[in-house]
Amino acid sequence: MSEQHLAGKIAIVTGASRGIGRAIAMRYAAEGARVVVNYVANADLAAEVVEEIRQSGGDAFAVAADVSNRADVERLVQATLDHYGRVDILVNDAGVMINKSVLETTEDDWDRTIDINLKGAYLCSKAVAPIMMKQQGGTIVNISSNSGLYHPSAMKFTEYVVSKAGMNGLTKAMALAFGPYITVNAICPGWIRTDMVEEIDPATQQRILDETALARWGTPDDIAASAVFLASADAAFITGELLIVAGGRGMH
Amino acid sequence: MEQRFIGKVALVTGATNGIGQATAVRLAAEGAIVGVNQKPDGDATVTLQKIKEAGGEGFAVIADMRNPAQVVEMVQEVARRGGRLDYVVSNAGINPFMKWDETTIEDWDNLSETNLRGTWIVTTEGAKQMIKEGHGGAIVCTSSISAHVGSPFQSAYCATKGGISMWAKAFGAVVGKHGIRVNAVEPGWIVTNMSIPMFDDPPAVKYYEERIALGRAGQPEEMAGAISFLLSEDASYVTSATLLVDAGFIVNAEL
Numbered sequence: 001m002s003e004q005h006l007a008g009k010i011a012i013v014t015g016a017s018r019g020i021g022r023a024i025a026m027r028y029a030a031e032g033a034r035v036v037v038n039y040v041a042n043a044d045l046a047a048e049v050v051e052e053i054r055q056s057g058g059d060a061f062a063v064a065a066d067v068s069n070r071a072d073v074e075r076l077v078q079a080t081l082d083h084y085g086r087v088d089i090l091v092n093d094a095g096v097m098i099n100k101s102v103l104e105t106t107e108d109d110w111d112r113t114i115d116i117n118l119k120g121a122y123l124c125s126k127a128v129a130p131i132m133m134k135q136q137g138g139t140i141v142n143i144s145s146n147s148g149l150y151h152p153s154a155m156k157f158t159e160y161v162v163s164k165a166g167m168n169g170l171t172k173a174m175a176l177a178f179g180p181y182i183t184v185n186a187i188c189p190g191w192i193r194t195d196m197v198e199e200i201d202p203a204t205q206q207r208i209l210d211e212t213a214l215a216r217w218g219t220p221d222d223i224a225a226s227a228v229f230l231a232s233a234d235a236a237f238i239t240g241e242l243l244i245v246a247g248g249r250g251m252h
Numbered sequence: 253m254e255q256r257f258i259g260k261v262a263l264v265t266g267a268t269n270g271i272g273q274a275t276a277v278r279l280a281a282e283g284a285i286v287g288v289n290q291k292p293d294g295d296a297t298v299t300l301q302k303i304k305e306a307g308g309e310g311f312a313v314i315a316d317m318r319n320p321a322q323v324v325e326m327v328q329e330v331a332r333r334g335g336r337l338d339y340v341v342s343n344a345g346i347n348p349f350m351k352w353d354e355t356t357i358e359d360w361d362n363l364s365e366t367n368l369r370g371t372w373i374v375t376t377e378g379a380k381q382m383i384k385e386g387h388g389g390a391i392v393c394t395s396s397i398s399a400h401v402g403s404p405f406q407s408a409y410c411a412t413k414g415g416i417s418m419w420a421k422a423f424g425a426v427v428g429k430h431g432i433r434v435n436a437v438e439p440g441w442i443v444t445n446m447s448i449p450m451f452d453d454p455p456a457v458k459y460y461e462e463r464i465a466l467g468r469a470g471q472p473e474e475m476a477g478a479i480s481f482l483l484s485e486d487a488s489y490v491t492s493a494t495l496l497v498d499a500g501f502i503v504n505a506e507l
Contacts, residue, residue, distance in 0.1 A: 003254035172503040179465030179500055190489075213428025213491055222489035229486060234477030237440075237470040240503035241496045248433075248492040251425035 005232040007032030010084040012076065014038040014067050014124060015094030017045035019194040020143055023220030024091055024227045025049055029058030031228055033089065036080045037062040040094070067094045067120030077127045086135060089231045090128045092121035093143040095163075099199045102158035110159050117163035118170065125174055125184070132182045140178070141230050142171050142186040143223065146246050149188060164188075168242055175240030183239035185230045190246025193217040213248025253306075256484045258283035261334030263327065265289040265317060265374055266344025270444030271394060273299045274472035275341055275479050280308025282480065287313045287330035289344065317344045317370030318362070327377040336385055339483050340378035342371045343394040345412075347446050349405040360408055367412035371419060375434065379427050388431025390483045393420045394475075395436040397498050401505050413438075417494045424492030433491035435482045440498025442470045465500025 011028050015021040017039035025035045026049065035053060037060050039046035046062040053060040061083060065076035080087050095117045098109045125140050132138025147157070148164030171186040178184055191197060191208050197217065200208075209215060226245050229235055244250075262279045266272040267288040280286045280303040288303070288310050290296040296312035303310040311333055315326035331337040345367045350359055375391050382389035398410040399417040417436045424434035441447060441460050447469075450456045461467050478497045481487055496502055 172500075175465050175500045176504050180467040183466070213425045214431075214433070214489065215429060218489045225486035225488075226490065229481045234474075234481055236477075237466065237474040237499050238478065238495070238497050239465050240500035241498075243490070243495060244493040245487075245490050246493070247489045248424045248428045251421055251492045 004032030005228055006089070009033040009088040009231070010036075010080065010086050011089035011091065011231070012036040012038060012080055012087055012124070012128070013091040013093060014120065016049060017042040019196075020189070020192060020220045020223045021091070021093035022049050023224040024093060025060065026053060027221065027224035027228055028089070029053040029060055030056065034058070034084055035060040036076070036083070038065055038067070038076055038094065040064065040066050067124055068115035070123055073123045073127050076124075077131070081131070087128050087131055088135070088138055090124055090138075090140045091143065091227060092124055092140065094120050095143065097157050097160040097196050099157065101156065105159060113159035113163050114166070117160070118166045121167055122170060129178050129182060133178070136181045138182045139231050140174065140182065140184045141227050142167050142184070143227075144168055144171070144186040144188045144242065146188040146190050146244050146250060149242070149244070150250055171242065172240045179239060183235070185235070185238055185240070186242045187223055187226050187230065188242050188244045188246065189223050190218055190244070190249040192223060193219055208249070211249055212246070213251060216247060218245060218247055253281045255283040256480070260284045260338040261287070261330065261336050262339035262341065262483075263287040263289065263313070263330045263337065263374070263378065264341040264343060265370070267299050268294045268296050269298070270446065271439065271442060271472045271475040272341070272343040273302070274476040275343065276310060277302045277306055277308070278473070278476035278480050279339070279483070280310050281306035283308070284339065285334045286310040287326070287334060289313050289315060289326065291316050317374070318365040320373050323370065323373045324377050327374065327381055331381050331385070337378060337381045338387070338389045340375055340389075340391045341394070341479060341483075342374050342391065344370060345394060347406065347409050350408070351405060352407045355408055363408050364412055367409070368415045368419070371416050375419070375423060379423075379430070379432050382432055383430050388433075390487075391420075391423075391432065391434045392479050392482050393434070393436040395420070395438045395494065397438055397440045397496065397502055399438055399494070400502055420494060421492045428491055433487070435487070435490060435492070436494045437475060437478050437482065438494055438496045438498065439475050440464070440470065440496070440501040442472060442475055444472055460501070463501055463504045464498070465504065468499065470497065470499060
């Protein structure tokens, strides 16, 4: 990497033990950021992420916290301050998708999805915003989904779609509330090859690829690259925006 | 400056000032050879000078975006002189203020031929050249927040920008299989020749500052940063997308 875009920055990445969150944590560290690797259950995987970052010469540590629990979130942010003294970047990545029709899901499924995906982003953002305002600088990147915009195949996952549509609204509303020192944007990934995709039936998988202009799955690294851009100086004039990273899916 | 575009060749239209100039300079500073488009009566000297100062390489190419033959020839010329063509930044545009009920056929044709038809020709010719050369590429069209919100005295302009954003999305869907990505940037209130008259209008300045989440106008270099991201490998899964670069104006626009 010829230039580190996030040198000296302190970043919290929620849901960073695997998938997109993991890729963002790794890439942020490679870009010079010191990273707080949040996880809720996978302590071993989170420890692996931290270890990989350290072996590459980076700096990171892991914090267990349920983003849907306010006390946990406060502890996560306090641990960041205790360890690094500030917080420049928050990536709200922690999320779940219930792979069932709304006809089959339960009220608990709804609560769990909305609590983690939407309330989690709300709580984490609210917790870091006063700190970033005092610092007179900071940026929040929400990992949303293009299913919150228009996507039929992802629309099958009702609770997930609702949570991501809510996250898109939250992104815009917080951009207004947190300006001028904090920028708030969302990335709306299309289908990214993660554990979530593996659970989808083969016929649907093929249809998704056929409907994607670049005819390939996205990778967690694709999303990480956009997450670097949105946190970098090159995106200083961007706030309240939804960046679609979907390989051209949705234009057919 | 990092060097993401070494060995690449770019064409930037409307590159004699503003966003086009800043983009041409940024791409050249990052290693691309840049064809700097000017109108027949334009002057690319300043842009070429800035490219030189940045340690980059560029050359002027002349075409009026309203003239299809000139645009086609320009694309060929850039590929010939640069040795290949990897990127097209379709940026040339005009924004004459006029009342909707006084807009003439000539006004409309001038606007749409420059902004929309010009974008269509230069991006399709660019993509054909990339396909002929047998490699992928990336295209960015400069659209505007005007693709989303209307504005008095700019209704026809808004229509061209809405067309440009949709063109980027639709075109990206058909050239993706050739490894060509197409996206649009939608600038908000940027300090350029096009927007300078607005800075002499205190009520307009107040309107913008109060509504923009970041409370300020943007610089052409900030647009160049967004455009260069969309051209770069970091955006390799970004296509048929539009990217607002407006500091949070649209989310608070009052119309």
